[in-house]
Amino acid sequence: MAETILTLEGLWEKWNIRLLIIFSLSLQMILVFFAPNRKRTSGKLFVFLIWFAYLLADWSANFTIGQISDTQTDGNEASSHELLAFWAPFLLLHLGGPDTITALALEDNELWRRHLFGLICQAFSTVYVLFLSIPSKIVFPTALMIVAGVIKFIERIRALYLASSGKFKGSILRKHEKLMRKWNLKTNQQRFNIPMRPNRELRDLEIVQYAYKLFNISKGLVPDLRLASRGWDESKSFFDSLNPEEALGVLEVELSFMYDDFFTKASVLLTRVGSIFRFIAMVCLVSSLYTFLLKKKDGYVRFDVMLTYALLVCGIGLELVVILMVCLSDRTIAITRKLKENPGETWSWFDGFLNWILCFRRLKWKKCRCHMNEEDLDEVHKVLDRTYMFRRWSEYINGYNLIEFCLRISPKKIHRPVSFIRSFFDLRITRSFALIAQRIYSCFASMEGGAVTTTTACFMIKTKCGPICILYIPLVVFLIPFSLLVDLLLLGIEHFLEIFGV
Numbered sequence: 001m002a003e004t005i006l007t008l009e010g011l012w013e014k015w016n017i018r019l020l021i022i023f024s025l026s027l028q029m030i031l032v033f034f035a036p037n038r039k040r041t042s043g044k045l046f047v048f049l050i051w052f053a054y055l056l057a058d059w060s061a062n063f064t065i066g067q068i069s070d071t072q073t074d075g076n077e078a079s080s081h082e083l084l085a086f087w088a089p090f091l092l093l094h095l096g097g098p099d100t101i102t103a104l105a106l107e108d109n110e111l112w113r114r115h116l117f118g119l120i121c122q123a124f125s126t127v128y129v130l131f132l133s134i135p136s137k138i139v140f141p142t143a144l145m146i147v148a149g150v151i152k153f154i155e156r157i158r159a160l161y162l163a164s165s166g167k168f169k170g171s172i173l174r175k176h177e178k179l180m181r182k183w184n185l186k187t188n189q190q191r192f193n194i195p196m197r198p199n200r201e202l203r204d205l206e207i208v209q210y211a212y213k214l215f216n217i218s219k220g221l222v223p224d225l226r227l228a229s230r231g232w233d234e235s236k237s238f239f240d241s242l243n244p245e246e247a248l249g250v251l252e253v254e255l256s257f258m259y260d261d262f263f264t265k266a267s268v269l270l271t272r273v274g275s276i277f278r279f280i281a282m283v284c285l286v287s288s289l290y291t292f293l294l295k296k297k298d299g300y301v302r303f304d305v306m307l308t309y310a311l312l313v314c315g316i317g318l319e320l321v322v323i324l325m326v327c328l329s330d331r332t333i334a335i336t337r338k339l340k341e342n343p344g345e346t347w348s349w350f351d352g353f354l355n356w357i358l359c360f361r362r363l364k365w366k367k368c369r370c371h372m373n374e375e376d377l378d379e380v381h382k383v384l385d386r387t388y389m390f391r392r393w394s395e396y397i398n399g400y401n402l403i404e405f406c407l408r409i410s411p412k413k414i415h416r417p418v419s420f421i422r423s424f425f426d427l428r429i430t431r432s433f434a435l436i437a438q439r440i441y442s443c444f445a446s447m448e449g450g451a452v453t454t455t456t457a458c459f460m461i462k463t464k465c466g467p468i469c470i471l472y473i474p475l476v477v478f479l480i481p482f483s484l485l486v487d488l489l490l491l492g493i494e495h496f497l498e499i500f501g502v
Contacts, residue, residue: 020064035101042394061091072132085133089145096152112160141288148284198343204358211253212334
């Protein structure tokens with residue numbers, strides 16, 4: 001027993017840092033790819049996954065940096081110290097967090113001072129680790145990674161600071177004062193500069209442009225500021241001119257902008273200064289990879305070298321994925337193409353291309369069956385149901401039933417899309433037992449010329465086909481749990497398809 005414990009301790013001392021770095025990188029990948037979907041679903045399991053990864057991401061990075069700094073003071077090989085010092089800035093990069101999520105709740109934005117203090121401490125620890133590894137063959141790529149990590153961490157702190165209640169309210173007040181001064185210099189006809197909607201149905205690009213224009217005016221309602229009467233009148237007259245579907249489209253884009261401001265780095269990245277610093281961080285990552293590629297790897301453990309390459313390549317890959325997400329976001333499109341003053345102005349090819357991209361996020365309606373109506377189970381009506389990846393929100397509205405709350409009845413979704421794939425799985429789940437029973441009956445019936453039932457055939461032990469019937473008894477016993485497992489699997493596939501909107 002003692003030898004086993006000593007063996008496990010030796011394995012942990014050898015692999016703990018490597019496993020923690022892989023774990024931290026995995027958490028970053030989960031947050032980059034799945035955090036944007038938090039606003040697209042109301043599933044508690046999915047939200048729990050994001051919450052779990054978000055909390056563990058900071059803990060794993062902080063803990064691993066501490067482990068690396070402790071390891072640098074022992075008597076291991078110098079080559080191992082060099083790679084460990086090179087891994088420390090990656091953890092600083094991970095502490096900067098992915099661009100797709102900076103906070104889980106509004107209260108997290110108030111903790112920007114704590115993150116600032118954490119940046120100072122972790123940056124000092126990373127530089128200390130680098131100092132202990134000198135002389136080293138990879139000092140230059142390590143320094144480049146420290147620069148990239150500090151930039152990412154500052155971006156996160158800046159995003160939290162801008163989304164904090166005091167700063168958010170103050171920025172709106174300053175913009176409001178500037179806007180009022182502009183209004184005082186203009187005539188009454190030019191007070192609010194929202195172009196009137198064209199005498200036709202709004203295009204997808206125009207919906208995003210109008211939403212961005214109105215978002216910059218109405219977001220003052222979030223910190224309980226009073227909307228100016230001029231802006232209120234203009235906004236009300238604009239929405240009165242829209243049909244219900246257009247109004248819903250504008251509102252959901254505005255709410256998406258609001259989510260980006262409070263829970264992502266969009267307010268930092270989509271600025272001139274933010275873009276410059278992000279470009280510098282990307283150059284540091286690529287330069288670090290290129291420099292490490294040119295260095296001789298003599299004396300390094302092969303696994304450690306491959307892990308270093310994985311960290312560099314995955315870091316660059318995640319940055320490219322985030323850049324693609326940002327470029328295709330509604331906010332980037334709205335900033336890139338301003339709303340035209342003349343609605344009848346001819347569109348350029350670039351406007352048409354952006355409109356084609358946004359058409360995938362257009363409101364779509366599908367026939368659904370209401371499961372709460374017990375009188376008519378075949379009642380079908382239309383509800384909003386877009387493909388999961390193109391949603392701007394969960395497209396579910398919570399309802400509160402006092403009687404169900406008192407009886408502790410869990411609320412259920414009353415709509416289920418009627419599509420080909422889902423209908424196929426619904427049919428398969430509801431009729432699986434019937435189909436299996438029918439097949440078993442056919443087997444027994446064929447042995448007796450179709451004149452025997454399943455029950456009587458199972459007890460025909462003394463007939464000529466008795467031994468064959470005995471073999472069918474364990475077959476029936478096996479098929480019952482097997483059919484249950486198949487149904488559970490198909491139910492899981494059904495819920496998986498529901499997540500992705502199929």
